[in-house]
Amino acid sequence: MEFVNVQELVSTGVAEALAFYFIAALAITLSIGVISDKNVIRAGFLLIGVFGGISGLFFLLQAQFIALAQVMIYAVGITLVVVIALMLTNPRLQNEEAEEEAIASSEPALLKFLDSIRNGFPGLVAWIAFVTVYMAIRSEHWEQSTQTIGEDNIAVIGRALTTDYSLPFEFASVLLLAALIGAIMLAKAEKVEDTDTPREGIESGSN
Amino acid sequence: MNSLDAYTQGIQLISPEILVIVAILLTSVWDLFFPKLKGYTPWFGILSLGGAFAILCQQFGEPQRAFNGLFTVDNLTVTFGLITCVVGIIVILMTMGYEHHFRQNRGEFYAILLTALVSVMFLAGSTDMIMLFVALETLSICCVLLSGFQKRDAKSGEASLKYLLSTAATTATLLYALSFIYGLTGATSFDVISQKLQVMSVGSGSMFKMLLIALVMSAIGFKLSVVPFHMWTPDVYEGAPTPVTAFLSIGSKAGGFVVAMRFLLDVLGTAYPDWMLILAGLAVVSMVAGNLIALAQTSFKRMLAYSSIAHVGYILIGLLAFSTEGVQSMMFYIIVYGLMNLGAFAGAIIFSNETGSDRIDDFAGLIKKRPWLAIMTSICLLNLGGLPIPPAGFLAKIFVFKAGVGIEQLSGSSLSGLPSAMLQHQALSGGIPIGWILVLVALVTSIPAIYYYTRVVIMMIVPEPSEKVANLSERSQYVGSPQEGPWLALTACTFAVMLAGTFMVSPIMEVSRQAALSISPERQREIGLKIDSTTPTKSMIETVPDYGLRQRISLR
Numbered sequence: 001m002e003f004v005n006v007q008e009l010v011s012t013g014v015a016e017a018l019a020f021y022f023i024a025a026l027a028i029t030l031s032i033g034v035i036s037d038k039n040v041i042r043a044g045f046l047l048i049g050v051f052g053g054i055s056g057l058f059f060l061l062q063a064q065f066i067a068l069a070q071v072m073i074y075a076v077g078i079t080l081v082v083v084i085a086l087m088l089t090n091p092r093l094q095n096e097e098a099e100e101e102a103i104a105s106s107e108p109a110l111l112k113f114l115d116s117i118r119n120g121f122p123g124l125v126a127w128i129a130f131v132t133v134y135m136a137i138r139s140e141h142w143e144q145s146t147q148t149i150g151e152d153n154i155a156v157i158g159r160a161l162t163t164d165y166s167l168p169f170e171f172a173s174v175l176l177l178a179a180l181i182g183a184i185m186l187a188k189a190e191k192v193e194d195t196d197t198p199r200e201g202i203e204s205g206s207n
Numbered sequence: 208m209n210s211l212d213a214y215t216q217g218i219q220l221i222s223p224e225i226l227v228i229v230a231i232l233l234t235s236v237w238d239l240f241f242p243k244l245k246g247y248t249p250w251f252g253i254l255s256l257g258g259a260f261a262i263l264c265q266q267f268g269e270p271q272r273a274f275n276g277l278f279t280v281d282n283l284t285v286t287f288g289l290i291t292c293v294v295g296i297i298v299i300l301m302t303m304g305y306e307h308h309f310r311q312n313r314g315e316f317y318a319i320l321l322t323a324l325v326s327v328m329f330l331a332g333s334t335d336m337i338m339l340f341v342a343l344e345t346l347s348i349c350c351v352l353l354s355g356f357q358k359r360d361a362k363s364g365e366a367s368l369k370y371l372l373s374t375a376a377t378t379a380t381l382l383y384a385l386s387f388i389y390g391l392t393g394a395t396s397f398d399v400i401s402q403k404l405q406v407m408s409v410g411s412g413s414m415f416k417m418l419l420i421a422l423v424m425s426a427i428g429f430k431l432s433v434v435p436f437h438m439w440t441p442d443v444y445e446g447a448p449t450p451v452t453a454f455l456s457i458g459s460k461a462g463g464f465v466v467a468m469r470f471l472l473d474v475l476g477t478a479y480p481d482w483m484l485i486l487a488g489l490a491v492v493s494m495v496a497g498n499l500i501a502l503a504q505t506s507f508k509r510m511l512a513y514s515s516i517a518h519v520g521y522i523l524i525g526l527l528a529f530s531t532e533g534v535q536s537m538m539f540y541i542i543v544y545g546l547m548n549l550g551a552f553a554g555a556i557i558f559s560n561e562t563g564s565d566r567i568d569d570f571a572g573l574i575k576k577r578p579w580l581a582i583m584t585s586i587c588l589l590n591l592g593g594l595p596i597p598p599a600g601f602l603a604k605i606f607v608f609k610a611g612v613g614i615e616q617l618s619g620s621s622l623s624g625l626p627s628a629m630l631q632h633q634a635l636s637g638g639i640p641i642g643w644i645l646v647l648v649a650l651v652t653s654i655p656a657i658y659y660y661t662r663v664v665i666m667m668i669v670p671e672p673s674e675k676v677a678n679l680s681e682r683s684q685y686v687g688s689p690q691e692g693p694w695l696a697l698t699a700c701t702f703a704v705m706l707a708g709t710f711m712v713s714p715i716m717e718v719s720r721q722a723a724l725s726i727s728p729e730r731q732r733e734i735g736l737k738i739d740s741t742t743p744t745k746s747m748i749e750t751v752p753d754y755g756l757r758q759r760i761s762l763r
Contacts, residue, residue, distance in 0.1 A: 132418065133418065135414060136414045136415040136417070136418035137415065139414045139415050140391070140415040142390070142391075163210075164274075164275050164277075165277065165337055166274065167217070167221075167273075167274040167278055167338060168277065168335075168337045168338045168340075168341040168342075171329060171338070171341050171342065171345070172341055174228060174231070174322060174325065174326075174345060175322075175326075175341065175344060175345040175348065177231070177235070177322070178318070178319050178322040178323075178345065178348060178349050178352070179348055179352075181235055181315050181318055181319060181352075182315075182319060182348070182349075182351075182352035184315075185312045185315045185319075185352070185356070185358075186352075186355065186358070188311075188312075190310060190311060190358065190359075
């Protein structure tokens with residue numbers, strides 16, 4: 001029932017535009033917060049907000065499947081795991097930051113100036129990238145689809161995955177198998193005394 | 208029922224890949240059920256790859272589509288499949304002499320290596336963006352895992368992490384490009400995309416096209432380790448276990464090349480004038496930087512890493528020629544380069560297993576203790592340098608250069624058939640003979656290449672034995688030990704290189720030509736000519752069939 005209400009709401013153009021600007025502004029503000037916040041854990045929580053905003057944009061585009069996947073995989077799954085991992089591994093962040101500041105304040109003026117250029121460089125690259133992409137996209141004529149999307153587009157995606165796109169769908173299981181084996185290999189504890197030498201590699205012989 | 212028939216036919220077409228996947232499953236559980244017979248694990252891989260090789264040999268012929276055009280079995284797919292099988296067998300042989308470094312994870316290593324190989328085989332046949340992306344991701348993840356397999360070795364971990372971070376970044380750029388292409392054309396199939404892009408190519412904003420090309424090229428360039436995207440190469444090559452380095456240097460690169468061929472020649476074929484100058488620039492920079500930095504290396508593996516960057520530069524000349532001859536020379540170069548390079552790495556494995564070193568200085572005087580190792584490694588190295596002893600590497604270079612010289616004529620008369628966007632470029636380049644510049648750069652940069660390859664050879668033959676070599680036992684005791692594997696690999700590679708330079712030149716060239724014909728750059732040029740002569744109208748856009756997801760579903 002939730003979906004139907006949302007769709008009725010967004011079908012009136014003004015409400016859709018307003019909702020878009022609101023969510024977009026929220027997502028952008030939060031993402032600026034993510035990169036400017038020195039505390040990694042706080043940044044991680046802000047990231048959840050960013051992903052939530054993006055999933056809101058997908059909802060506005062009536063792409064429920066992608067929106068839900070965005071929430072479940074990115075906002076909840078990946079980000080929370082990262083935040084928890086950070087909480088477990090990196091408790092000394094505050095101290096390091098203080099030390100860095102102490103070092104920075106004792107530097108001569110010229111070095112400080114060079115440092116500020118170096119710190120500004122990623123921002124410059126980001127701006128150039130943004131302007132390039134923006135201009136490139138605006139220069140292209142995009143055809144607007146007049147087709148309405150059926151309410152059951154999750155069913156459509158599911159059917160496509162199991163019929164037309166069955167090969168990549170099946171092959172993804174090979175990918176997952178390799179990832180699983182690899183993860184076990186990396187995480188498995190090894191016996192410390194492993195006395196293998198090259199000579200005894202094939203004890204039982206090959207032929 | 209009809210769709211069921213199509214499905215079974217598709218299954219038949221991918222039977223080589225299925226065979227390898229069965230081997231993956233077997234190798235991953237074999238150690239669990241039969242721990243005493245774990246020495247047999249690699250043989251599943253070798254047998255399945257041999258079987259896949261045999262099946263693939265019979266698939267030469269007319270191109271066939273499977274799974275609604277997602278997977279195409281044409282001569283290019285088959286040829287790259289064959290290359291993958293041979294590379295796989297040789298790498299597994301090498302690993303048999305190296306697996307003591309992996310301790311308990313031997314079975315896992317073979318399983319992941321086979322997954323990487325099967326993903327290259329799928330990549331070769333992908334004619335759909337989704338299939339391409341899934342296969343490419345599988346390859347990347349397997350490469351990350353493989354380079355980190357020596358868990359105790361910090362360098363191996365570093366290699367793995369570096370590869371992971373750079374591959375994540377390039378995956379993002381590729382996905383961005385693919386999403387733009389889908390947004391523009393509404394299709395995921397290469398055929399439909401290239402048709403639609405051809406119609407749109409006239410009069411569409413070229414800045415967007417440049418952005419697309421830049422994004423695609425950065426992803427391809429990363430896989431091929433072309434110069435601005437090569438940062439990961441030396442560290443990963445040095446840190447990764449040596450058999451993995453051998454696989455990365457040719458197996459995953461073959462995947463990169465087939466993506467480059469299908470994407471740049473087929474999908475973006477009409478945009479040739481747009482990407483030609485960029486790619487030519489990348490090729491020149493790769494040749495110069497790769498060869499010059501390789502000069503200064505003291506580690507054998509690192510030297511091979513930098514020289515592989517340079518070799519990619521040479522191979523790209525064939526792609527730039529945008530002709531059947533160019534692709535043909537490219538295929539020949541890839542095959543021969545793969546054999547030579549695998550041979551050199553097998554030599555490095557045997558040497559480092561016996562001495563524990565891969566410094567070039569330690570190779571000194573090897574011929575006095577291990578004459579065959581020194582001679583066979585020398586043959587591979589001399590061919591990598593392009594010296595005609597026997598002329599496999601030499602011929603590969605000659606063919607590529609000949610195709611490269613052809614570029615000049617191309618930009619003159621025959622290219623005028625391509626859409627008008629290229630006219631600007633001709634004005635821009637002012638008739639600069641790009642082909643000649645490329646070949647000239649390639650020739651000049653071959654000189655340092657010859658120097659640093661022959662330096663190792665001279666090292667092995669002329670000076671007094673180094674300390675490490677002098678400490679070697681008089682007679683090598685490889686018979687009956689796991690060292691048999693790398694020895695077999697080295698011998699096989701050396702003989703293959705010798706054959707490829709003498710009796711096998713014309714068969715390999717014929718196979719390469721068949722592979723090149725299935726991409727047929729000439730056809731792309733003809734289509735371009737047709738489009739240029741008739742102004743595109745709305746009706747033309749409509750006649751292009753839409754196989755996009757939405758339409759196809761609604762037909763049901």
